[in-house]
Amino acid sequence: MTPPQFGADLISGRLAAIRQRISACSPDPAAVTVVAVTKGFGDGAVRAALAADILDIGENYADELLVKSAATEGTEPIPRWHFLGAIQRNKVPRLAPVVACWQGVSRVEEGRAIARRRPGATVLVQVDIAGLPGRGGCDPQDVPDLVSGLCDAGLDVVGLMAVGRPGPPEGSRPGFHLVASMADRLDLPVRSMGMTDDLEVAVAEGSTMVRVGRGLFGERPPKG
Numbered sequence: 001m002t003p004p005q006f007g008a009d010l011i012s013g014r015l016a017a018i019r020q021r022i023s024a025c026s027p028d029p030a031a032v033t034v035v036a037v038t039k040g041f042g043d044g045a046v047r048a049a050l051a052a053d054i055l056d057i058g059e060n061y062a063d064e065l066l067v068k069s070a071a072t073e074g075t076e077p078i079p080r081w082h083f084l085g086a087i088q089r090n091k092v093p094r095l096a097p098v099v100a101c102w103q104g105v106s107r108v109e110e111g112r113a114i115a116r117r118r119p120g121a122t123v124l125v126q127v128d129i130a131g132l133p134g135r136g137g138c139d140p141q142d143v144p145d146l147v148s149g150l151c152d153a154g155l156d157v158v159g160l161m162a163v164g165r166p167g168p169p170e171g172s173r174p175g176f177h178l179v180a181s182m183a184d185r186l187d188l189p190v191r192s193m194g195m196t197d198d199l200e201v202a203v204a205e206g207s208t209m210v211r212v213g214r215g216l217f218g219e220r221p222p223k224g
Contacts, residue, residue, distance in 0.1 A: 004221060006044055008051035011036075014216050015052055018199070025204040032203060035082050035192075037213035039064065040220035043071035049216070050077055058103070058211055060085040062095055069098045084211065086136050089113040096121070103161045103192055103211075106138045108149040115153040123150060124161040124192055127182070129175025135163065143182055159183060159190025159208070169198035173205060180206030 015034065023029040036049040037058040046057055046068050057079045059065035065081060072079060080100040087102065087110040096117035104126040105111050114121050125146055128137030138146050143160070150157045162179045164172030176193050183191050183206075194202025196215035203210065214220070 004041060004045075004218065006041075006048035006217065008048055011048045011052040011054070011216055015054060018210075018212055018215050021200060022203055022210070025200045031208055033209045035209060035211045036216055037084065037195075037211050038068065038217065039084075039213060040223075041217055043068045045217050046072050046079060047075065050075060050079060053077075054216075056080045056082060056101075058082040058084045058213075062088065062091040066094060066098065082211075087113070093117055101158075104136055105150065106136050106146075108146060108153065111150040111153050111155050115155050119154050120156055122156045122158055124159045124190060125150070125157060126161045126163075127175075127179050129162045129172070129179060130165045132165075137162070140178060140182065144186060147186055147188070157188065159188045159192060160186075161192035164193070164195070164198045164202065169201045172198050173201050176202050176205035176207065 018034060022032050026032055033056055034054060035056040035058040036054045038045040039060045049057060055077055065083060069081060081098055082101045082103050083095060083099045084103050092113045102114055102121060102123040105123045106126045125143055126137040127140055127143055128135060147157050160179050160183045162175060179193060180191050190209055191207050192209040193207040194210040196212050199210045
């Protein structure tokens with residue numbers, strides 16, 4: 001199958017639509033960062049996002065991030081890579097020189113592995129608001145201790161991250177509200193909440209960062 005082709009004009013138009021959605025539900029839309037999730041697409045998606053002035057690029061898989069990082073090395077502007085997936089400690093050594101923000105830290109052992117390779121790295125704590133088997137994240141009641149432990153490990157904990165529940169977006173509102181409230185109490189400025197389908201609810205509840213894949217690049221091609 002021929003990989004999808006993306007142009008800066010196409011991505012810029014879709015970004016404008018995302019920005020309009022954010023503006024409709026945020027008191028400060030300029031404060032909401034859009035992370036372009038290029039999972040499943042080639043490095044052309046990264047180049048198109050950068051050409052459309054999206055500098056924050058998210059990837060869920062370590063190998064995919066490393067391949068795309070190598071393919072776009074030396075490009076201008078320089079992407080800020082966000083690692084969104086489950087953290088496998090054996091892959092941290094290769095990721096550490098590349099990743100600008102680790103979204104999804106849910107255990108102190110993961111943080112220590114990052115700190116050994118990248119002292120002072122920027123991390124977000126993933127909060128489990130879905131309560132479903134197989135979903136990553138820290139139990140909400142354990143978040144303060146995890147934040148403290150990661151800070152003690154020498155990491156820069158800047159915020160919290162959450163993945164909404166499957167189903168209608170309104171079902172995630174209580175969880176997003178909880179995460180924003182915890183971030184307030186812990187004095188953490190970043191709340192990475194909301195994706196293509198539920199970003200309005202997340203932004204209304206205080207998200208400062210949305211992770212958008214399909215809304216920018218369309219449906220992902222099938223694997224294989």
